[in-house]
Amino acid sequence: MNTSIWVDYLDREFLDTTFKEWVKSGLVNGLTSNPAIFANALKKDIYKDDFEKLKGKSPKEIYEEIAIKDIQKACDILENCYDEGNDGYASIEVDPRLINDEKGTIDEALRLVDKIQRDNLMIKIPANEAGVKAIEELAKKGININATLVFSPNQAIQVTEAMGKGAKVDGVISVFVSRFDRKLNPLLKEKNLACDRIGFFNAIKIYNQIEELKMPNIRTLFASTGVKQDYLSKDYYVENLYLPHSVLTLPLDVIEAIKNKEIDESFHFQTKHIDGFFSFLTPAGINMQKIYQDLFNEGVEAFEEAFESMLDSIKAKNVK
Numbered sequence: 001m002n003t004s005i006w007v008d009y010l011d012r013e014f015l016d017t018t019f020k021e022w023v024k025s026g027l028v029n030g031l032t033s034n035p036a037i038f039a040n041a042l043k044k045d046i047y048k049d050d051f052e053k054l055k056g057k058s059p060k061e062i063y064e065e066i067a068i069k070d071i072q073k074a075c076d077i078l079e080n081c082y083d084e085g086n087d088g089y090a091s092i093e094v095d096p097r098l099i100n101d102e103k104g105t106i107d108e109a110l111r112l113v114d115k116i117q118r119d120n121l122m123i124k125i126p127a128n129e130a131g132v133k134a135i136e137e138l139a140k141k142g143i144n145i146n147a148t149l150v151f152s153p154n155q156a157i158q159v160t161e162a163m164g165k166g167a168k169v170d171g172v173i174s175v176f177v178s179r180f181d182r183k184l185n186p187l188l189k190e191k192n193l194a195c196d197r198i199g200f201f202n203a204i205k206i207y208n209q210i211e212e213l214k215m216p217n218i219r220t221l222f223a224s225t226g227v228k229q230d231y232l233s234k235d236y237y238v239e240n241l242y243l244p245h246s247v248l249t250l251p252l253d254v255i256e257a258i259k260n261k262e263i264d265e266s267f268h269f270q271t272k273h274i275d276g277f278f279s280f281l282t283p284a285g286i287n288m289q290k291i292y293q294d295l296f297n298e299g300v301e302a303f304e305e306a307f308e309s310m311l312d313s314i315k316a317k318n319v320k
Contacts, residue, residue: 003242003265004087005258006030006249008223011041015073023077027259029087031074032146032174032223032249034124035096035303038067039310051317059314060095067092068115075118082120087247089170091146092116093124096303105134113143122146122172126300127155132162139166146221148174149299152292156206156220163218172221172247173210175203177237179295182228184286191284194277196232200240201274202288207246208271221247226254233257242266 007019010033022028041047047066054062074090075082082088092112098104109123123138124146125131135145139162147159156173163171180199188195207220225237225248233239234257238248242263250258281288 002244004029004247005255006032006247007255008032008249008251010037010070010074011044011046012070012073013044013046015070015077019074020077022255023081028255029081030078030247031090032124033071033091034093035310036306038063039306042066042310042314059311062314063310068112071121072116072118075116075120078120088120089122089144090120091122091124093148096126096300096307099126099128099300100130102130102133105130106137109134109138109143124148127159128296132158135159136162136165139163139169139171142167142169144169145171146174147171148223149296150175150206151295153206153209156209160210160213160215160218164215168217171218173206173218174221174223175206176224176295176299177203177222177241178224178226178228180291183291183295187284187286193280193284196229196236197277200237201269201277203241204269205271205274207243211245219246221249223249225249226251238263240266243268
């Protein structure tokens with residue numbers, strides 16, 4: 001299977017216009033969302049009528065009704081891709097405040113599946129201990145899963161094995177990329193080590209591990225692919241992570257940068273070469289296990305804050 005391009009963005013106006021065009025032209029064949037994406041989308045005037053109609057409901061009920069409507073729309077636009085076996089998935093994430101609640105995660109996932117009623121839906125669940133257990137249970141129930149906030153090879157193996165216990169579910173492992181470089185570049189520069197490499201090296205190492213498990217229905221999804229450094233080209237991570245049997249989920253500016261380009265398959269680094277580069281990190285004072293945990297914690301915190309902020313803004317619209 002070739003490399004897939006999914007959109008890492010959503011709002012209703014975008015779905016009705018640009019997204020439809022991109023899907024029709026074959027540029028993209030999937031969509032991912034997260035709490036931060038919905039928090040930004042709901043600031044737009046296009047949702048004014050929804051807020052009016054839903055007055056009196058709780059902020060979370062209002063968010064959910066709007067999110068469900070938008071994800072259903074995305075799934076419907078992608079239906080032809082799905083029917084042709086060309087991905088066609090749209091992902092929605094469970095409430096990030098359920099991060100350590102296995103039962104709450106399972107219950108919410110089942111409720112969303114029941115309400116959205118689309119075969120090409122993926123439920124997005126963070127890859128911590130509670131999440132891995134929830135993923136296993138949901139996979140056994142035949143639910144397609146997007147395991148998110150994956151930073152370490154260990155996380156990736158755990159969630160891949162958990163998904164593998166399901167009956168032919170499709171799954172993606174969302175490996176975050178650019179956050180490594182943003183966090184570590186200052187230290188790497190100080191130690192005269194190459195910058196802007198750890199993100200995609202770590203991602204390829206995880207990709208290699210997942211491919212070795214030979215599970216055709218489970219793929220690496222490269223996430224957090226927007227560049228954080230002005231001197232890098234917008235498609236820097238695309239150029240380095242365009243690998244077979246994988247998904248790149250990209251923000252709008254990166255899709256705009258690649259939409260008229262012919263993209264070549266990236267150089268496929270072997271794990272031994274990546275480990276060779278990583279062997280310089282410990283003497284430089286970089287503990288990758290700690291970095292993995294720190295980035296996971298920061299990711300969880302950012303999504304929780306975005307979600308809380310969104311609920312507060314809904315509340316502020318005179319909704320009880």
